[in-house]
Amino acid sequence: MPxxxxxxxxxxxxxxxxxxxxxKDLATQDEFGVSYKRYWVDEKAGKVFCLVDAPNAEAANSVHRHAHGLVADEIFEVSEHE
Known part of the structure; x- marks a missing residue:
């Protein structure tokens, strides 16, 4: 999954x-076939970053929309490297 x-x-x-x-995302994610992995918060900059396995970007944002209404401003497909 991407x-x-x-x-x-x-x-x-x-x-x-x-x-x-x-x-709330964790409680809603299964409905959309999504798995939220981690998140980071930068209070000073007013930024939140969420890492998520999802079939597509819209499914990832749908979880936020249905769970609490705070949809992402940007979504990037990324790959994990060690």
């Missing part, structure tokens, strides 16, 4: 708020 990194721009974002939204 791997995506999405980017959210949210003024005033907090790590606590993102943790709550991530829990």
């Amino acid at each position: 791997l995506f990194m999405d980017v959210h721009n949210i003024d005033g974002v907090t790590a606590d708020a993102v943790a709550g939204a991530h829990e």
Whole structure:
């Protein structure tokens, strides 16, 4: 399954708020065949990054839309390298 990194721009974002939204994503993801792996928060920059296995970018964003309404501003297909 493809791997995506999405980017959210949210003024005033907090790590606590993102943790709550991530829990809602986890509760919703199976409905869309998606698996959210990790997320990162930069409170100073107002940025949130989510790493997700999904059949396509729209499925990844659909989880956010249905779970809490905070859809990504950008989504990039990425590949993992060590």
